[in-house]
Amino acid sequence: TQLLEQSPQFLSIQEGENLTVYCNSSSVFSSLQWYRQEPGEGPVLLVTVVTGGEVKKLKRLTFQFGDARKDSSLHITAAQPGDTGLYLCAGALYNQGGKLIFGQGTELSVKP
Amino acid sequence: KAGVTQTPRYLIKTRGQQVTLSCSPISGHRSVSWYQQTPGQGLQFLFEYFSETQRNKGNFPGRFSGRQFSNSRSEMNVSTLELGDSALYLCASSLLPTATDTQYFGPGTRLTVL
Numbered sequence: 001t002q003l004l005e006q007s008p009q010f011l012s013i014q015e016g017e018n019l020t021v022y023c024n025s026s027s028v029f030s031s032l033q034w035y036r037q038e039p040g041e042g043p044v045l046l047v048t049v050v051t052g053g054e055v056k057k058l059k060r061l062t063f064q065f066g067d068a069r070k071d072s073s074l075h076i077t078a079a080q081p082g083d084t085g086l087y088l089c090a091g092a093l094y095n096q097g098g099k100l101i102f103g104q105g106t107e108l109s110v111k112p
Numbered sequence: 113k114a115g116v117t118q119t120p121r122y123l124i125k126t127r128g129q130q131v132t133l134s135c136s137p138i139s140g141h142r143s144v145s146w147y148q149q150t151p152g153q154g155l156q157f158l159f160e161y162f163s164e165t166q167r168n169k170g171n172f173p174g175r176f177s178g179r180q181f182s183n184s185r186s187e188m189n190v191s192t193l194e195l196g197d198s199a200l201y202l203c204a205s206s207l208l209p210t211a212t213d214t215q216y217f218g219p220g221t222r223l224t225v226l
Contacts, residue, residue, distance in 0.1 A: 030211040030212075031211045031212050033215075035217075040219065041219050041220075042116070042202050042204070042217030042218050042219050042220050043155075043202070043217045044217070045214055045215070045216070048212060048214065050211075050212055088154075088155065090155075092211030092212075093211075094211075096168060096211070097143075097160055097162075097167050097168050097209040097210065097211070098143055098145055098160055098168075098206055098208075098209040098210060098211065098213060098215060099145070099157050099160055099168045099170075100145075100147075100155075100157060100215065101157070102147075102154050102155035102156070103154070104154045105154055105155075
């Protein structure tokens, strides 16, 4: 049973387009993180959101944590080829220490 | 500051063998977690160690085990390897084992079981 549903799984877009990736769960998370992973490397943290309703911006990337702390989204504005990669959301449940529950990932390809 | 290092980077084993993977956390980090990444299941939590104690364990069979040393370095062992154990094994370190502490991942060990 996948605790964190991430969609879409694959996304192929043209440079300059906007996109949104979603992560949804029936569980409540104490925090939610977004990672990006390049081939042959480990995931690299993009952002951590901890407050329900929180919105964080990182240049062209906007991250939102749902009010109920059960869902999150990543929006990329004017995507560039350098944004290509695997994007992963990961939630931390309460009283589970640093254990992260990962979504299946979104494989993003941005074509010039 | 050096990142998380994992050795070896690549490993090929045959069914029934056992394997030990090593992880050296970022200097000063005392918490180490292990994850298995496969195309079908994505990243799945294996275990978490802090101060040489296993604090959390994922839903994996007893063939998967780990330990942490006094210098925070960690090893994980898989015995009686099965084809389905082929995966990228990732180690992550953080200062403390909390939900909001940033976890830094190593490059992983790619294990292939033939």
